Amino acid sequence: MRSEQRPRGEPVLARAARILQAFTPEEPELSVSEVGRRAGLHVATASRLIAAMVGLGLLARTPAGRVRIGVRLWELAQRASPTLGLREAAMPFLEDLHAVIGHHVQLGVLDAGEVLFVERLSARDAVVNVTRIAGRLPVHASSTGLVLLAWAPRELQERVITGPLSAYTPATVTSPARLRALLAGIRRQGHVVCDGHIHADATGVAVPVRSGPDPAAPVVAGLSVIVPSDGRASSLVPALQAAARGIARRVGGSSSLVQ
Amino acid sequence: MRSEQRPRGEPVLARAARILQAFTPEEPELSVSEVGRRAGLHVATASRLIAAMVGLGLLARTPAGRVRIGVRLWELAQRASPTLGLREAAMPFLEDLHAVIGHHVQLGVLDAGEVLFVERLSARDAVVNVTRIAGRLPVHASSTGLVLLAWAPRELQERVITGPLSAYTPATVTSPARLRALLAGIRRQGHVVCDGHIHADATGVAVPVRSGPDPAAPVVAGLSVIVPSDGRASSLVPALQAAARGIARRVGGSSSLVQ
Numbered sequence: 001m002r003s004e005q006r007p008r009g010e011p012v013l014a015r016a017a018r019i020l021q022a023f024t025p026e027e028p029e030l031s032v033s034e035v036g037r038r039a040g041l042h043v044a045t046a047s048r049l050i051a052a053m054v055g056l057g058l059l060a061r062t063p064a065g066r067v068r069i070g071v072r073l074w075e076l077a078q079r080a081s082p083t084l085g086l087r088e089a090a091m092p093f094l095e096d097l098h099a100v101i102g103h104h105v106q107l108g109v110l111d112a113g114e115v116l117f118v119e120r121l122s123a124r125d126a127v128v129n130v131t132r133i134a135g136r137l138p139v140h141a142s143s144t145g146l147v148l149l150a151w152a153p154r155e156l157q158e159r160v161i162t163g164p165l166s167a168y169t170p171a172t173v174t175s176p177a178r179l180r181a182l183l184a185g186i187r188r189q190g191h192v193v194c195d196g197h198i199h200a201d202a203t204g205v206a207v208p209v210r211s212g213p214d215p216a217a218p219v220v221a222g223l224s225v226i227v228p229s230d231g232r233a234s235s236l237v238p239a240l241q242a243a244a245r246g247i248a249r250r251v252g253g254s255s256s257l258v259q
Numbered sequence: 260m261r262s263e264q265r266p267r268g269e270p271v272l273a274r275a276a277r278i279l280q281a282f283t284p285e286e287p288e289l290s291v292s293e294v295g296r297r298a299g300l301h302v303a304t305a306s307r308l309i310a311a312m313v314g315l316g317l318l319a320r321t322p323a324g325r326v327r328i329g330v331r332l333w334e335l336a337q338r339a340s341p342t343l344g345l346r347e348a349a350m351p352f353l354e355d356l357h358a359v360i361g362h363h364v365q366l367g368v369l370d371a372g373e374v375l376f377v378e379r380l381s382a383r384d385a386v387v388n389v390t391r392i393a394g395r396l397p398v399h400a401s402s403t404g405l406v407l408l409a410w411a412p413r414e415l416q417e418r419v420i421t422g423p424l425s426a427y428t429p430a431t432v433t434s435p436a437r438l439r440a441l442l443a444g445i446r447r448q449g450h451v452v453c454d455g456h457i458h459a460d461a462t463g464v465a466v467p468v469r470s471g472p473d474p475a476a477p478v479v480a481g482l483s484v485i486v487p488s489d490g491r492a493s494s495l496v497p498a499l500q501a502a503a504r505g506i507a508r509r510v511g512g513s514s515s516l517v518q
Contacts, residue, residue, distance in 0.1 A: 012271045013308075017315040020332075023339035049272075056276040060341065069339045071370050073279075077336035079393035080282035080328045082319065088392075095380065099358060111330050121354065133347075134338035 089250035143204030144222035150186035151219035212252030348509035402463030403481035409445035410478035471511030
């Protein structure tokens with residue numbers, strides 16, 4: 001059975017995964033032919049796979065006949081999500097920070113060398129912020145990413161430092177030497193303040209979140225606030241560090257939550 | 260190509276979907292053989308499919324060799340989630356309600372005849388609450404479910420009213436006649452107060468959330484708070500109704516967000 005099924009099953013799953021990747025926050029609904037084009041599939045193949053995925057609740061059809069991610073897939077991915085435990089441990093602290101600081105409070109984890117944001121609370125009148133829940137940013141550019149990178153395995157650090165360092169603004173750190181020094185500074189100080197690294201008007205302040213109260217416990221997330229660039233962002237570090245300790249205490253009480 | 264692939268692809272996807280269903284909030288990590296047992300698959304088949312799904316990021320292996328939902332799957336399901344728009348529209352209002360009322364504030368949608376909770380904010384010292392994000396409850400038992408059912412299509416109402424009505428407590432509505440009258444009352448009053456329907460110590464208060472500011476716009480979600488059963492829950496109805504109107508206004512500004 002094994003020799004028969006390997007060549008069957010895996011390509012179908014890979015195609016289904018490419019279909020899921022076709023949908024984005026900007027375009028959560030697509031026509032069948034758009035899905036096919038983005039997934040690199042013939043429209044007949046896409047159409048057949050989409051029909052099967054709709055039947056299983058992985059995708060859904062809109063009243064207009066377009067296709068989107070199914071509620072059932074969201075539920076399956078969310079209810080046993082590797083990030084749900086972290087998110088639930090962090091939420092009361094994110095809410096407290098958000099009530100006090102306003103603007104944006106967010107939590108990110110390292111995934112495939114990037115920051116993946118797993119939670120965000122935003123005020124209606126907050127400063128500009130490019131992140132969103134389940135969005136990604138390069139680690140060298142975002143404050144959340146920099147704290148994650150500062151405690152990441154050495155080989156990832158070197159790969160980022162010696163790789164291409166894209167600039168969002170003139171303030172984005174794009175020099176390998178400056179990035180190396182910045183990471184050393186973050187490890188020494190326990191936080192980072194990024195004034196205008198992604199948008200001139202916004203400053204990110206981030207601290208590491210550990211997997212338990214032990215100060216040597218692994219860093220599992222980055223906690224950050226995005227506030228206006230008015231020179232007062234540094235004053236928020238103690239509030240962030242206190243929240244990060246609270247989250248670590250709750251995370252430490254659960255089993256393997258993340259990554 | 261079609262005649263060849265239909266019998267191949269669909270069973271693999273169906274098996275993959277059964278594998279995803281094996282994971283629950285209580286048991287987000289399973290051994291390969293546990294996954295196989297729950298998915299009704301031979302361990303060799305499960306093992307091979309799991310390996311393919313791990314390769315695609317749909318599943319991940321823990322350091323202990325167990326299996327869980329992959330961060331990549333969570334990201335794909337979440338970033339274009341059918342519930343994300345609703346959740347983002349609702350979040351500021353959920354936060355405001357939560358800051359004022361405390362305990363639990365939650366938002367649910369109707370899916371496959373049940374309430375699926377898409378968001379929840381909880382205080383650390385809140386009253387007991389059985390729901391969780393991406394969790395489900397029967398519509399007849401929960402306050403959120405009752406408001407959704409009150410504006411649901413007639414055939415779903417009849418199916419629920421004439422189907423088995425499980426009891427959580429002696430206060431759960433399990434009589435078809437009483438449920439019918441309760442739904443009529445909810446449509447008339449625009450809210451429901453469920454004192455001890457799921458747990459003797461907790462009262463749920465729920466209101467419908469419409470898809471836009473028009474009072475005849477379709478109901479797309481139920482907004483509820485779970486508070487202690489101290490007889491004061493009814494006083495929260497105006498705050499909930501105001502929040503539901505605010506959410507409807509924001510939902511009305513976006514394209515098809517839900518269901």
